[in-house]
Amino acid sequence: MSIAQKFDKVSPHSIQVCPLCNEEKILISNGLVDMGKDLKMVPDRGYSFCNCKNIWFTDWSNIDTRNRHKNESIEVLHYYLYNIRVRVNTEQNNIHELIEPPICNKGYGKNKVYVPGDAPKTVAEFERLGFVIDNEFGNWDLIWSYHVLEHMKSPIHRLVEYYDTLNSDGTLFIAMPDPYFIEFDDPYTWGHWLLREHYIMWDMDSFCDEAEAIGFKIVHKIRNIEPKAKPNKDMHIILRK
Amino acid sequence: MKTAFVYRLGAYGDVLHASHLPRLIKEHYKVDKLDFETSIRGYQILQHNPYIDNLTCIDSNKMDRNSLVTRWCDLRDRYDMFFNLINTIEVEYCCNETDQRYYRNDTFRRTKCGKKNYYDVMTDSCCLPESYYGTRGMMYYPDNEHTRAKEWVRKTKEKYGCEWLILVCLSGSSMHKRFQNCESICRKILDKYTKSFIVLTGDKDCLCDEFKDSRILSKTAKWNFRTVALMAKYFDFVISPETGLVCVSHMWDTPTLQLLTAASWDNHIKYAKNAYWVQSDTPCSPCHKNPIMYYGCTRKDGVPLCVVSFNEDKIMAKVEEAYVNRSKV
Numbered sequence: 363m364s365i366a367q368k369f370d371k372v373s374p375h376s377i378q379v380c381p382l383c384n385e386e387k388i389l390i391s392n393g394l395v396d397m398g399k400d401l402k403m404v405p406d407r408g409y410s411f412c413n414c415k416n417i418w419f420t421d422w423s424n425i426d427t428r429n430r431h432k433n434e435s436i437e438v439l440h441y442y443l444y445n446i447r448v449r450v451n452t453e454q455n456n457i458h459e460l461i462e463p464p465i466c467n468k469g470y471g472k473n474k475v476y477v478p479g480d481a482p483k484t485v486a487e488f489e490r491l492g493f494v495i496d497n498e499f500g501n502w503d504l505i506w507s508y509h510v511l512e513h514m515k516s517p518i519h520r521l522v523e524y525y526d527t528l529n530s531d532g533t534l535f536i537a538m539p540d541p542y543f544i545e546f547d548d549p550y551t552w553g554h555w556l557l558r559e560h561y562i563m564w565d566m567d568s569f570c571d572e573a574e575a576i577g578f579k580i581v582h583k584i585r586n587i588e589p590k591a592k593p594n595k596d597m598h599i600i601l602r603k
Numbered sequence: 604m605k606t607a608f609v610y611r612l613g614a615y616g617d618v619l620h621a622s623h624l625p626r627l628i629k630e631h632y633k634v635d636k637l638d639f640e641t642s643i644r645g646y647q648i649l650q651h652n653p654y655i656d657n658l659t660c661i662d663s664n665k666m667d668r669n670s671l672v673t674r675w676c677d678l679r680d681r682y683d684m685f686f687n688l689i690n691t692i693e694v695e696y697c698c699n700e701t702d703q704r705y706y707r708n709d710t711f712r713r714t715k716c717g718k719k720n721y722y723d724v725m726t727d728s729c730c731l732p733e734s735y736y737g738t739r740g741m742m743y744y745p746d747n748e749h750t751r752a753k754e755w756v757r758k759t760k761e762k763y764g765c766e767w768l769i770l771v772c773l774s775g776s777s778m779h780k781r782f783q784n785c786e787s788i789c790r791k792i793l794d795k796y797t798k799s800f801i802v803l804t805g806d807k808d809c810l811c812d813e814f815k816d817s818r819i820l821s822k823t824a825k826w827n828f829r830t831v832a833l834m835a836k837y838f839d840f841v842i843s844p845e846t847g848l849v850c851v852s853h854m855w856d857t858p859t860l861q862l863l864t865a866a867s868w869d870n871h872i873k874y875a876k877n878a879y880w881v882q883s884d885t886p887c888s889p890c891h892k893n894p895i896m897y898y899g900c901t902r903k904d905g906v907p908l909c910v911v912s913f914n915e916d917k918i919m920a921k922v923e924e925a926y927v928n929r930s931k932v
Contacts, residue, residue: 383901385901385902387899388896388897388898390896390898410898410899411706411898411899412899412901413709413887413890413899413900413901414901416706416708416899541706542703542707543703544703544706546700546701546702546703547701565707565708567707567708567710567711568707568708571708
């Protein structure tokens, strides 16, 4: 048997089509389903990897769109409001400048915030801090997208929508599962193989490339190991329009 | 008496990239006696190396991790210096599928893994100074073997009336080291260069890829690697994907055309002379990955995309360049 013949002997059940490039990819990791008290491994469905954009993905038919996955974190919100400063180059004189927290109430008026997903505590906290919550009309100053994009069927399309509906100099905060934290000796310690919920999970740098191609500027990106920022084996990215 | 032990397993190319180290270690560290343990493949590379006092080989597939580690501890006790070079290139500069770097973007890997020549990587692994950068490996043969190889080449040229003898490797050990359009390229060469003659080589898995012509001779699964490595010195031109053979032919300064998929020019070719190369046209090449299951790789015609993405016109242009330059060599 030739090498090519050996290579080609892959069970058809373990092939999935990449949602971004439509190429077939081998299934690598089994998915997990939340059974209430614990997670159960699904033997014949799970996640594949594609090097087109360095994404882990499952088949959309595995996703339960009725699943109202709640994932929010006031700790992370406070972390970015009170603990972190970012530096940017000013275009005029190319000097690194310490600026205000990337997420705050700026200017004289109230800042409009959009909080996608199901995050009632986050919404309440923003209101308490004086932001205006507006989930309908766009022209936002801040979009707080905490663990939302990995549930979307078209995350890039949603990213474009975010860009179009942000005000000039508006801020987008994104938190997503980060495959960087997968331990290949025991991959299921990375708790994001949620077959019914997580569709596409990105390599951080590859996602930032896509965002920059849309027109965003990356202000801050980290692999989240910060104790104050609720380490969740995820990544945090702050983008500006 | 100062003693040193070097431990290096791996495939042909891996051990070849360490073959310069015995001389450098003896010179720099003033070592009197150097023993070297390697794989069965590595043994073929390091035989007759005059800087190795005792060369042994093991089949690591028959040893478990605990046995290996115990052996290393014992060697550390028995020798003044112990160089464990296991997984130096393969893990640091070629990302395995159990390495999170495998799943990151190509730019990251090209920056971290693509800028250093593998000989220099091995030089660094022994904490040797940068003044040794650029030192390349060497294989050693008795004089009579050199004579026989030269004679074989002379007789072959005489028998087939050829002036340009080309060695072509069908495939290396991995799927992304496969010369997918070998037959097409070889036939173009034979059509264009009427005095050329091609010898095919490869292991037993390449037998089904053989093709025939009156000006093609196949030594696939007939010559062992050590024989092919010596013959590469006396051929006029070598064409190969990223295999140990191309590393050897670069070592001899034989005019060589390398088809790069996972590795970069810096990794493989930087210090080579008479070197020609073509990088695969696929955007992900070089990827600096060491795949086994090819997770994430796009496949075409059952093989990784990088293997089928070589532009044949580019390859032939390099062949023409080598042909024109051959009289200057």
